[in-house]
Amino acid sequence: MSVPSPQPRSVVEQIPVYVPGRPPTPRPGLTTYKLSSNENPFPPLPGVIEAAHAAVDLANRYPDMGNTRLYEGLAARLGVPADHLAAGTGSVALIYHLLQAFCDPGDEVVHAWRSFEAYPIAIASVGAVSVPVPLDEQWRHDLDAMAAAITDRTRIVLLCTPNNPTGPALTQTELDAFLDRVPSHIVVVVDEAYLEFVRLDDAVDGVATYRGRSNVVLFRTFSKAYGLAAFRVGYAVAPAPIAAALRAVSLPFGVSTVAQAAALASLDAHDELMRRVDHLVAERDRVTAALRDQGWSIPDAQGNFVWFGVGERTASFAAACEDAGIVVRPYGTDGARVSIGEPEGNDRLIEVAGSFGL
Incomplete structure (x- = not known):
């Protein structure tokens, strides 16, 4: 038996x-x-290693769970309120947090495909339903098809710009037209992991876009341009209720003291x-x-x-x-x-x- x-x-x-x-x-x-x-082939920015080494001296203490100094630095850099920020262990963690906060089993998440490999993984982990929309012939998001894929079960739409792994980025005109077609109760993520590398006429201004919409969330990371892939620091910029929901479901003490110090020092080396x-x-x-x-x-x-x-x-x-x-x-x-x-x-x-x- x-x-x-x-x-x-x-x-x-x-x-x-x-x-x-x-x-x-x-x-x-x-x-x-x-x-x-x-990965970034350059070593960490000036001052980062020194800040990280100093933070190691506090390894016997828990990290600042509120990421206070990091939020202050990001708020000053971006011109946003600190309570509109949520940090995580890389921007990929924030994908999981958002899904945990907004999706029940059976809810739908619309995203382009092929796009960031973690999207369908995170969606499946919460029992939500992945709705992949094929890229167009130029390997770009097909925004018309994505808008058509939205149903009454859709809770989140994920936009990766520039799109990983294919490369093209959305324009502000394209993004605005798409957002006008999305019901306001649906969260739209503008995943900007590669933001700093964009050289495009009519490039997306993520911060201006989030300021003008109650349902837009920006995901950003210190892993790519900043070269802190091993430290795992990402952050979201979102309206206060969405940011609060992300912080509520995040792992306590997730971003280490060393990672916070390294990210803050990186901001100073702009x-x-x-x-x-x-x-x-x-x-x-x-x-x-x-x-x-x-x-x-x-x-x-x-x-x-x-x-x-x-x-x-x-x-x-x-x-x-x-x-x-x-x-x-x-x-x-x-x-x-x-x-x-x-x-x-x-x-x-x-x-x-x-x-x-x-």
């Missing part, structure tokens, strides 16, 4: 597995490059931040131009990565890159995303792409 064992909720078995970008395998005599995780971002944008544009000269149809790249829509040849392309000492991020049979890294690694990508064949 079998003995019953504990069983997780039925939705747990339906949660897709998150596939992280993996590091390269060491190759004797060959410098390898990890271009699979959209000029150096933008110099580094400008360098990465110039590298992105150089790589994109070189690939297009080879005949590649690279979508508009507004993040710190480029997209190869190679379809059924995705695995072969990733293998060719790995043979050359660079690791990229394949996505099934859709394509591969390649981060902009060190110039030498970027040059290696151009070489591989040129010999791979269209």
